Amino acid sequence: MGELEPKISTYLHNKGAKMGIPVSGTFELTRKCNFNCKMCYVHCTDTSKDRELSAEEWLNIAREAKKAGLLFLLLTGGEPLLRPDFELLYTELSKMGFMISINTNGSMITPRIFRLFEDYPPARVNISLYGGSEETYESLCESRNFKKVLENIKKLKEMKISVRLNCVFNRYNVADTQEIYRFAKENDLIIKPTSYMYPSLRAKGETGDNEARLSAVDAAKNTVLCRKLTFSEEQLRAKAKEMMSLYPPECDPDAEGEGMRCRAGKSSFWLTYDGRMMPCGMMTEPCVSLEDMSFSDAWQLIRQKTAEIRLPSECQQCSHKSVCNVCAAMCYTETGRFDGKPDYICDMVKAIADEFVKQFGEVGETDES
Amino acid sequence: MKVNFDFVHREIMGDHVLVPVGKTSTVFNGLFPLTDTAAFIWGLLPDAPDENYIVTKLLGEYEIDKETAERDVSAFITKLREFRIID
Numbered sequence: 001m002g003e004l005e006p007k008i009s010t011y012l013h014n015k016g017a018k019m020g021i022p023v024s025g026t027f028e029l030t031r032k033c034n035f036n037c038k039m040c041y042v043h044c045t046d047t048s049k050d051r052e053l054s055a056e057e058w059l060n061i062a063r064e065a066k067k068a069g070l071l072f073l074l075l076t077g078g079e080p081l082l083r084p085d086f087e088l089l090y091t092e093l094s095k096m097g098f099m100i101s102i103n104t105n106g107s108m109i110t111p112r113i114f115r116l117f118e119d120y121p122p123a124r125v126n127i128s129l130y131g132g133s134e135e136t137y138e139s140l141c142e143s144r145n146f147k148k149v150l151e152n153i154k155k156l157k158e159m160k161i162s163v164r165l166n167c168v169f170n171r172y173n174v175a176d177t178q179e180i181y182r183f184a185k186e187n188d189l190i191i192k193p194t195s196y197m198y199p200s201l202r203a204k205g206e207t208g209d210n211e212a213r214l215s216a217v218d219a220a221k222n223t224v225l226c227r228k229l230t231f232s233e234e235q236l237r238a239k240a241k242e243m244m245s246l247y248p249p250e251c252d253p254d255a256e257g258e259g260m261r262c263r264a265g266k267s268s269f270w271l272t273y274d275g276r277m278m279p280c281g282m283m284t285e286p287c288v289s290l291e292d293m294s295f296s297d298a299w300q301l302i303r304q305k306t307a308e309i310r311l312p313s314e315c316q317q318c319s320h321k322s323v324c325n326v327c328a329a330m331c332y333t334e335t336g337r338f339d340g341k342p343d344y345i346c347d348m349v350k351a352i353a354d355e356f357v358k359q360f361g362e363v364g365e366t367d368e369s
Numbered sequence: 370m371k372v373n374f375d376f377v378h379r380e381i382m383g384d385h386v387l388v389p390v391g392k393t394s395t396v397f398n399g400l401f402p403l404t405d406t407a408a409f410i411w412g413l414l415p416d417a418p419d420e421n422y423i424v425t426k427l428l429g430e431y432e433i434d435k436e437t438a439e440r441d442v443s444a445f446i447t448k449l450r451e452f453r454i455i456d
Contacts, residue, residue, distance in 0.1 A: 015382050069381050097377025097388040121394040
């Protein structure tokens with residue numbers, strides 16, 4: 001149920017990062033949504049004053065981005081299928097020669113959209129699956145669309161469209177974890193789980209918390225459960241062994257924090273519904289408006305500002321560095337600083353390691369073995 | 370040589386790929402990488418009456434001998450026929 005990125009995609013992203021080419025990008029077409037999820041990082045209930053880019057503006061940006069090297073394009077929201085001009089926009093973008101993936105909650109795939117996907121199949125549809133029952137959907141998303149979403153997922157599969165389930169586990173749906181995995185297995189679906197939730201900085205303007213998220217320890221337990229539902233006993237034991245032999249990396253104790261670890265701002269960008277470019281949609285800076293400059297100039301500026309970002313220096317000396325996926329967006333949304341140590345992440349990663357050792361560590365095996 | 374499917378030829382950072390468009394994606398789900406020579410040949414296909422035409426053009430573009438050009442063209446055209454991209 002996991003996934004492997006095609007080699008050509010990895011190759012192009014690595015080359016893009018070296019050459020400073022935006023090989024992949026996200027168009028956040030709207031922040032409007034027909035759901036009202038408690039943990040959403042972008043959706044606001046009052047979107048009446050939003051100035052969304054028009055289809056023509058998106059297409060002009062896409063033409064510029066194509067010239068700059070954009071190949072892998074993710075359309076997201078809010079709920080992108082809410083846009084009345086989605087069909088026009090999607091068709092024109094498809095004709096330009098992008099590998100298009102779509103993030104959707106799966107509730108608005110109408111017969112017209114199915115016909116559109118028949119004519120222009122997306123490279124992949126990522127469905128955010130929020131739970132395993134109508135009740136969970138109601139409590140988390142204020143929407144009773146669970147059955148409709150499942151039906152739409154099955155229809156997409158019948159059309160041989162690649163579907164991935166994006167599952168963000170939180171206080172409202174954590175009890176459905178096994179049910180969601182059962183559904184994924186039964187329907188041969190790829191699943192991308194996360195039990196970590198970013199603070200809703202963009203939606204609520206506050207760092208440090210997300211009312212829907214699990215405690216760091218519970219998020220760790222659910223992370224391990226997700227791995228348990230995916231990996232073999234042998235793989236889990238190997239992971240536990242790795243967790244038992246963690247030690248601080250050798251480096252200068254006064255060394256500054258390392259730069260961004262991911263592709264954001266190196267070979268990928270994010271464009272908000274109102275035309276602001278950022279390295280990643282979870283952060284609020286660096287940020288450049290395309291109203292003020294061309295796509296290429298904005299990309300150069302974002303690259304430059306991304307290169308200046310430094311993660312916490314404490315991470316350099318941390319014994320859990322090799323198993324921690326801390327990123328700049330986490331640090332920023334948790335602490336308001338890129339170099340601020342995100343305690344929630346530290347607690348979660350240490351609890352993941354402890355849980356692995358507790359559940360899958362060989363009896364009698366110690367740090368010294 | 371008529372191309373039976375709809376692809377957009379993209380050159381990105383010096384690499385060539387064919388991106389399937391529309392219903393072509395149901396047959397070719399993913400990118401189709403091309404070498405420089407294959408990309409050159411691909412560009413000639415709609416106007417090319419036969420392989421000899423492509424060989425002649427290839428010899429005008431690259432410093433290679435006729436035998437190598439014929440071998441390269443034949444290999445690529447055979448591959449395209451295998452995938453039914455051309456008849």
